[in-house]
Amino acid sequence: MDRILVAMAILCFTVGQAQRQDADLALMIKTNKNFDEVQRRALDIVKTGFNAGDGYGEVWIRDYNTFIELSAEVFDPVVLEENLLVFFRLQGEDGNIIDGFIPKEKAVKQEGGYTYIYSDLEPDYCGHKNTVETDHESSLVQAVYKYVKKTGNLHFLNKMVGEYTVAQRMEMAMQFLLDHRWSDKFGLIYGATTADWGDVQHTHPWGVYITDDTSYCVDIYDNAMMLIALDNMMEVIPETSVKWEKIRKKIAKNTMKGLWDKKNQKFIPHVYLDASPYPKDFNENEIYYHGGTAVAIEAGLLTKDQIRVSLDKMITNVKASGAGSIGLTLYPPYPEWAFENKGMYPYGYQNGGDWTWFGGRMIQELIKNGFIKEAYEQLLPMTDRVVKNNGFYEWYTVDNKPEGSGTFRGSAGVLYKAIALLDEYADSVN
Structure with missing residues (x-):
């Protein structure tokens, strides 16, 4: 009996201590003045437009996907809907989705620049596609899902774009990945060799277009993005689950089978369809992908224990590199010779730059x-x-100095949502 009483006393003390800790944390969240200021500034920035930031003329789908919920706080839903419809009007006959769109009058043809995409369905805008990426289709499906969930406008899915509804076009986008970016060898979708979630391949001085020198590979980011998109599509268009649920399970299984390094508890950066483009004495698997890992968690691929290990590794990488946050793209960075694009030097841009745009997503997860x-x-x-x-700067150097656009809306979007989620937690405690 005495042992039972002691055990009960210990349990009560432990529960009470945990409750006090929760209350203390909730108070810190609610009284953090910077949180309020960041959310206020995020709203101010998103009011000014939809391009990625002040350094960009285009509206990019991979960016819009991460701030459309924030835009819904300040814009009429019809405006948000119109942006989504532009992407669908410029959709390829094979189902592919453009990377970004820009007003036709601003699409100045430059030597070595973008090859613009036009459609009779879209009178005002033209698009372009960074073909080394394999996340445009998934990003658009995710953005539609967020729009529908935020506004409750399920009717949008039945809106006609040419001969097809939005819902049909979402499924066409997913089908494009199966038809044109599918590796039978791995049972996964593939893309060019880029740094984690980046849009610059290892060959070519610019690196945004597939070339004869492109090395194809499967990676965690692209496949995790597709898994999220499939989950989103099946939730808002339940009838699609008849076909896509099996495919979703297959991709999830093959992702962990082919890309998860169980021994090192991390994702392998790239598994190549043919041979690696890098020298045999270069151990690419030493590199840890922060962004892709965060998106994999969002896709539900990792257990709670694996998430804990992943976070510990990210924190260790931040300390080892001297970076400012776990938004660190990857660590260690690729050597200078690994990318032809001069901006992809070690700790430059996507090769070890610190991006809140993805760090904020890890916070959410x-x-x-x-x-x-x-x-x-x-x-x-x-x-x-x-x-x-x-x-809201685009990225930070390893010594925490801001670079790129100072109005990067993707960063504003993910930070606003992360703070909102913490607020919800604090409210639940109180």
């Missing part, structure tokens, strides 16, 4: 999986530097 304290702690460097540098 930590919150969703119960790592609240860890999420709060890892979010602070990201929000603090927004206030300090007076902007």
Whole structure:
């Protein structure tokens, strides 16, 4: 009996201590002035348009997908809907989705620049497609899902674009990946050799178009993005699950089978369809992909224990590199010779630059999986530097200096949502 009483006392103490810790954390969240300031600034920036940031003329689908929910806070749903429809009007006959669109009058043809895509369905805009990427189709399906969930406008899925409804065109986009980006060898979708989620391949001085020198591979980011898109599509268009649920399960199984390094508890950067383009003495698997891992967690591929290990590895990488946050793209970076694009030097741009755009997504997933304290702690460097540098910068150098657009809406979108999720947690505690 005494042992039972002691056990009960210990349990009560433990529960009480945990409740006090939760209350303390909730108070810190609610009284963090930078959180309020970041959300206010995010709303101000998103009010000014839909292009990725002040350094870009285009509306990019991979960016729009990460701030469309924030845009819904300040824009009429019809405006958001129109942006989505432009992507569908410029959809290829094979189902492919463009990367971004721009007003026709601003699409100046430059030597070595974009080859613009036009359609009779779209009178005002033209598009372009960075063909080394394999996330445009998934990004658009995800963006439609977020729009529908945020606005409740399920009727949008039945809107006609040419001969097909939006719902049919979403499925056409997913089918494009099976028809034109599918590896029978691995049972996964493939793309060019880029750095984690990046849009610059290892060959060519610019690197956004597939060339004769492209090395194809499967990676975690592209396949995780497709898994999320399939989940989204099947939720809002339930009848599609008859076909796509089996495909979804196959991709999820093959992703962990082919890309998860069980021994090292990490994702293999690239598994090549043929041979690796890199020298045999270069161990690419030493590189840890932060962004792709965050998206894999969003796709539900990792267990809670694996998420914990992943976070620990990210924090270790930040300390080893000297970076400012877990938005660090990857670590260690690729050597300078690994990419022809001069901007892809070690710790430059997508080769080890620190991107809140993906770090913020990792914060969201930590919150969703119960790592609240860890999420709060890892979010602070990201929000603090927004206030300090007076902007949502595209990326940061390894010594935490801002680079690129100072109005990068994708960063604003993911930070706003991360803070909102923490607020929801704090409200639940109180």
